Amino acid sequence: MEEKKIDIKTIVGFGLIMLLLLWMMYNSTANKEEAAIKAEKEQVEKSKENFVPEDKTAVAEKDFTVTDSASIAKMKGALGAFAYSISLPSAKDTVTEIKNELLTLRIANKGGYISEANLNNFERIAKGSGERVQLINNNNADFNIQFKTADNRILNTRDMYFEPSLTKEGQNQVLSMRLKAGENQFLEYRYVMKPDNYMLDFSIRTQGLSKVVDGTAPAELDWDLKAYRNEKSASYENRYTDIVYEYEDGKDDNVGLGKSEAETADDVTYVAYRQHFFTSILLTDTAFKKADFSIENLMEDEEKDTVFTKQFSTKIPLEYKGGELSYNMNWYYGPADFKILNSYDKNLDEVIPLGWGIFGWINKYLFINLFTLLSKVLPYGVCIIVFTMLVRLAMSPITYKSYLSQAKMKVIRPEIQEINEKYKSDPMKKQQETMKLYRTAGVNPMAGCLPALMQIPVFYALFQFFPSFFDLRQKSFLWADDLSSYDSIAELPFTIPFYGNHISLFPILASVAIFFYMRMTSGDQSMSAPQQEGMPDMGKLMKVMIYISPLMMLIFFNMYASGLSLYYFISNLITIGIMYVIKNHIVNQDKIHAIVQANKQKEPKKQGRFQRKMQEMMEQAQQTQEQQKRLKK
Template sequence: MDRNSIFGLLLIGAILIGYTYLTKPSEEEIKAMNTRDSIARVDKLRNEEFEAARLEGLKAKYAEVEKDSVAIKDTYGAFAGAVNQKEELITLENKLVKLTLNTRGGRIQNVQLKKFQTHDSLPLLLWAEKNSKFGLSFYAENKPMNTQDLFFVEANGADAVDATTSEKGVSMRLMVGDDQYVEYKYTLAPDSYMVDFTVNLVGMQDVISRNSNFVTFNWEADIPSQEKGRKFENQYTALHYKFFEDAVDYLKASGDDEEELATKVKWIGFKQQFFSSVLIAGDAFKGVKLKSVEMEESSPILKNFSAEISLPYQGTQLESHPMKFYFGPNKFNTLRKYGKDLDGQDIELHKLVDLGWAIFGWVNRYFVIPIFNFLEGFISNYGIIILILTIIIKLILAPLTYKSYMSTAKMKVLKPQIDAINEKIPKDKAMERQQATMALYKKAGVNPMGGCLPMLVQFPFLIALFRFFPASFELRQQSFLWATDLSSYDSILSLPWDIPFYGDHVSLFCLLMAITNLVYTRMNGQMTQSSQQMPGMQTMMYLMPVMFLVWFNQYASGLSYYYFIATLFTIIQTVAIRKFMVDDDKVLAMLEANKKKPVKKSKFQQRLEDAAKQRSKK
């Protein structure tokens, strides 16, 4: 090499030595690097351990899966392929109803009525997720099976079916083989509360035990509280059922109850106060077990209803069991519309609306409801409708009210003469007093029971409307004046505590009803002799309005409003009759004239007098 090359190499070496010296790490940096290296070595060892554990876990898991597969095969037999699948939800809906179907069990999971809400503005669900059971149980290969826990496949291949314009259906199948399955078929028409539901057993004769004569359809649901007043709502929530070609009956609404029905049943209804889920047989159910369990007051659930229904099984290639579900409001005319079977026969769904028995139900069906529906066509305010309905009823009954007042007026003008008899005859001669009083009534032409018949005629209207207003779907969530819901209580004051039998609020319509009844009782007390002759009865009459105040405080405000208007109208009628139509002096003159006429005795009256004389002699 020449001198320049040697000098260049030495210069490069000096630069490298200088750079190394200037860039060497400090002692702190050396310590940090050593720490990072140590952490890296630990992480590497830990990852190696984790990987070894993961591989070991996978081996164990595969072993467990293999073990579970054997256990599933042993437990579910031909249905082993329908276990441990992924849940899928399918909606079937129209403008009125939305059903959510779950491939787990192929069942109806949720039922929502789209046009209604709960009292606190939440979606109204008749069935809610995890609060219902729905499926078939049977024996297959000598093992008990329940489709509730098995996975179906949706034959239509969609996750939403809209039935708003035409009839649509969803088929859910529990597969065993290509031509072997349990099928639930749901069909929904537009603008309908009715869902066609069919259970098909296809090619199951070699799967379901040959000695089985039936399969059991299990239906169970928790009934949630939907309305404002829980106590009142609970009274109208009960499990109803209709015997085939016979009467409608129900399990008791209070407490727990159960029933095993050996006779045919046409339908089973899980009835709430204003909504129902009803399972209707294509022909008839031939073996049914029903159960109702009441929940604690603190629970959001009112009751649990369950039904076990035996469906006949003959072991053929195709076994079909057509049924229907009604999911809708307990509205009388709506239930009458849907309450027809395939032959057009009335299956009496409308009896889910409790309008009272015998004459009380007739008054509601053929008088109150037609008038109410007629007024609905012109008036949208239900408070005004109740007012007009009350006036119509009171005007129709006005002749009876007049007759009742006349009977009371006659008793009033005879009071001085009755007092004279009581002064003349001592108290220890009660029979003689009574005979003298009855003789006076007979001469004057007064029937002391004359005011009772008009009251008896009005009584069916009183009781009929007592049944109508709490069951009237039309009043649900309808407001009037201060009442926010005419189907529930109206509260103007919340109390800091719950008073037994009264509640924790003050209902103004109930208070007004009690006040008008006190006024009317006072008016009647001034016109009758009960205060002197039957002081205990007079006390009872004054206690009745106070008892009404307690009883009706939690009842439907529409009912209290009706009784308030009806009593107020009766007071006005009474004042008008007293002031413009009946004169006490003229009534007394008429009775004195009657005394001069010969008394005509009926054979019955003669027998009563003879019997009284015989008792007097004894």
């Protein structure tokens, strides 16, 4: 058989065919990949074009970076010069974290503002969540500057991407967030976090934007926040959640606690969104010429509306200088603690609702210092008891004078009744003779009222002190697991109007103490003051109040801080003890009677200005009455 010869041309041809097949397979795969890439680019471009609103307000697309000049040109239709910011690697939804021992903040590239603010050392109490207190968490806050560009566009910083740069200056962390219109043209937010501090330095400035923005129209800063519920009782927390602001060189005010409130103020130097025990504050070195505040109550039903308490909103126009913005400010995210806020020496202690005028002074300069001193050596529950004892002992001389006046009035009561009967038909003469008896017996009818009035500032100051004193938060005593909230001993399967769905024990104890105290003193008070013609019978009124006052205490304080109810319980127990000692061991009725009788033998004391004026008015009234009688005749 003849052996076939292998033709070299056949081998070469076969090889070329194989190479051709391989090339076609590779080319097919490459075309598919190229087609996929092209389709993806077309989809991105299409989404960009569809995402631009009609009014040319800039809205940055999520997680993309534009690098080619054609795409940048398209984005300029929406962003103008700020399309440059979309071309940077930072144009994506990421955050930069800065933290110290007290505070953890996350700042978002998109918008450049704080998207999370966590307090490292405090827990939410709401429904036993055990989570860290979060003042900001993505969905509840917004910080935006809206400005007009030179080419007549309205842009919002919340919609554009900032470029972050984190550095250190000594121990301070410095985060620069820049919204760029060019390499050296930008709007910057600068955050400076210091160690072990709730206060941040914060500044807003622009560079090289005088020809990019319209400097004739102020930029508008919008700061919105929905306040998270953090405490056990939402309604109680909501009662102390408000906007507080400082204006006109140190004046302070609050917006209010209605369902929807709004106010405007000039020369504002700080705005505080107070959430009972925590607060977010924006401060400025250069006063804002004007600020508009609004607040809306988000909690109508405590059983249903359990996440947020109120919606805060502030609008502030920012003035350009030379076509640029420059504002040095501060952020505070932390506890609404008087001692911490007061340490900054920026009048921030006014954020705490300690009362106005003398009530606030008593709390600031006396009660806070005294309680802080006691709390250094005593547990907080015991501290409240000792604090109450000191306050009641300090007020005991006033209690003594009040009871002494009641005892004197009780001694001359029979004589006053005689005068009432004798001059029954002549009210003016009856009043004159009664005043004369008071003067000759050395009895001042106002002496019993003045001590009671002197106790009102202390009473009201303490009513403001306990709900606002941060140190009581999450401090337990006996069955109360939190002295800043109610001390529930039983949960009810239903809700009683004005009372709630639980039973607090300290208000019950305080109500019982008030009942026995009023029973102990009501007899003396009704006996000391004789009934005046045309006036209600004080004896009957006091008998009714014996039952009404404890009932009001029981209902009203069921939702209040257990520390406040503990104070009233101990205070009334101590007052009962003081009154018992005064009545049985200090004030002697026989001695009082002897003193009154001795005063009658003496020359009457010279009338004071007030008594003299009252005497003249009664004499004039009597003369007028007599003239009217003569005219009738």
